[in-house]
Amino acid sequence: MGEWFIKELKTLGEILVFLVPAIPMTIKITLMAFAFALALGLFVGLSRVSPNKIFSIPSRIYVDVIRGIPLLVQIFFIYFGLGKILNLNQFVAGVAAVSICYSAYLGEIVRSGIQAIHKGQFEAAFSLGMTPVQTMRHVILPQAFPIVLPSVSNEFIATLKDSSLVSMIGLRELTRAGREYYSQYFVTFETWFVVGLIYLGMTFVLSRLASWMERRFRVHGWGMG
Amino acid sequence: MMCSLKYFLALVLVFLAFSGCAKGEVEMKDTFTRILETKTLRVGTDATYPLFETKDAGGNLVGFDIDLMNGLCEEMGVKAEFVVVPFDGIIPGLENEKYDAIISAMTITPKRGERVNFTQPYYLSGQSIAVREEEERIKGVEDLIGKKIGVQLATTGEMEAKKIEGAEVVSFDDILMAFTDLKNGNVDAVINDVPVSRKIISMKKGMKIVGPLLTNESYGIAVRKEDSKLLVAINKALESHKKKGKYEKLEEKWFGGGK
Numbered sequence: 001m002g003e004w005f006i007k008e009l010k011t012l013g014e015i016l017v018f019l020v021p022a023i024p025m026t027i028k029i030t031l032m033a034f035a036f037a038l039a040l041g042l043f044v045g046l047s048r049v050s051p052n053k054i055f056s057i058p059s060r061i062y063v064d065v066i067r068g069i070p071l072l073v074q075i076f077f078i079y080f081g082l083g084k085i086l087n088l089n090q091f092v093a094g095v096a097a098v099s100i101c102y103s104a105y106l107g108e109i110v111r112s113g114i115q116a117i118h119k120g121q122f123e124a125a126f127s128l129g130m131t132p133v134q135t136m137r138h139v140i141l142p143q144a145f146p147i148v149l150p151s152v153s154n155e156f157i158a159t160l161k162d163s164s165l166v167s168m169i170g171l172r173e174l175t176r177a178g179r180e181y182y183s184q185y186f187v188t189f190e191t192w193f194v195v196g197l198i199y200l201g202m203t204f205v206l207s208r209l210a211s212w213m214e215r216r217f218r219v220h221g222w223g224m225g
Numbered sequence: 226m227m228c229s230l231k232y233f234l235a236l237v238l239v240f241l242a243f244s245g246c247a248k249g250e251v252e253m254k255d256t257f258t259r260i261l262e263t264k265t266l267r268v269g270t271d272a273t274y275p276l277f278e279t280k281d282a283g284g285n286l287v288g289f290d291i292d293l294m295n296g297l298c299e300e301m302g303v304k305a306e307f308v309v310v311p312f313d314g315i316i317p318g319l320e321n322e323k324y325d326a327i328i329s330a331m332t333i334t335p336k337r338g339e340r341v342n343f344t345q346p347y348y349l350s351g352q353s354i355a356v357r358e359e360e361e362r363i364k365g366v367e368d369l370i371g372k373k374i375g376v377q378l379a380t381t382g383e384m385e386a387k388k389i390e391g392a393e394v395v396s397f398d399d400i401l402m403a404f405t406d407l408k409n410g411n412v413d414a415v416i417n418d419v420p421v422s423r424k425i426i427s428m429k430k431g432m433k434i435v436g437p438l439l440t441n442e443s444y445g446i447a448v449r450k451e452d453s454k455l456l457v458a459i460n461k462a463l464e465s466h467k468k469k470g471k472y473e474k475l476e477e478k479w480f481g482g483g484k
Contacts, residue, residue: 080402080405080406080409083405083406083409083411084408084409087409087410087411089411090395090411168398169397169402170375170395170396170397170398170402170406176396179313179378180378180396182313182314182317183313183314183378183379184379186316186317186320186340188314188317188321
């Protein structure tokens, strides 16, 4: 048992050393994709609740289409399908696919946050002479923010995990590096154990960060907080 | 925070416990006896490799390897049951007893030989360089220095590409992805088994093979290390298959004319 355990630890260490250089790529994909998805998602969410049909109808179609197609298929479509026309490299195609996919989910979260605000708040703002843009900017969104925060951090963690799908177009991030290692040395259990552990470590940090933000932005006397 | 850390460590311990379990399993039953009893030989293959193993329009497995394996199983008086798996997971799948043999245009290499046993070679091949038709600068392996090369994950093509100085190697799950990427202009060359590259180029057009072959390789059927009876049986079947002239007929069927 002792000897096996030491050998096993050594293998795990070797795998870790092999995988560590691939971690920055996973982080890069996640951060970039999530930043784009947030910006796009905010726009999609606002369009969804817009009384103007020019915004609300296309954004509804956008959400339905994007949400209805698996991310992996979107990645293949953007990289291989549009590859000939747009000539995107793996990184750009991967980040674009993840951004677009998550913007649809985030758009729905933004919408749910806005719709959770009581109608009286809109009416009060309007009666004070605020424009719709001012109402959103100064009254609705600041109140919606703490409501959507848990869902948004949930999507952030999901983005990190789903960045692994980009490995399928050959981009060398954490999961890809894992496949490279085990296809070379055939140690399946240990490889996926370490890969899983690294993801767990990263999502753990994100979860803590999310809890901290939720405490930080909690509105006293409001909701469950 | 302290509490969370403890929780995290507890999770790690649970994982380690599972790790111990996975090592503890021992399989004692003789594979060949079971194959004869059930009259089925389960064979792992990556059905994304034109000529050797692909699926036809109706979803049936077709290819040289498939016909050969069916023929060999007939010699042994059993039926072949194919299990389709990605190539980079094909040896682990054999070890985990998802199937009992591999036929997947697999080159016999010393490294793979450490994990599995190979039969006698059943096909001779080599690695070739494919480029876009209009490519003028790449004429052989020496022109690939510093270039972007597409390969399939865990193949001998990948091993050859990694030997090239300063080359950026992009590994795909199946070889058709690599050729698509070559055609799209994202990689400069694809290194892959010559008969398959030829076949793909004849289907997809717009690409060509340049320079001499990088390697001479032979394909073998793989079985688990401990299954020596099965290995002997397959080798015997291969021999009699060749003696009866069936092998030549297969070669003619799949590679005739175009070679």
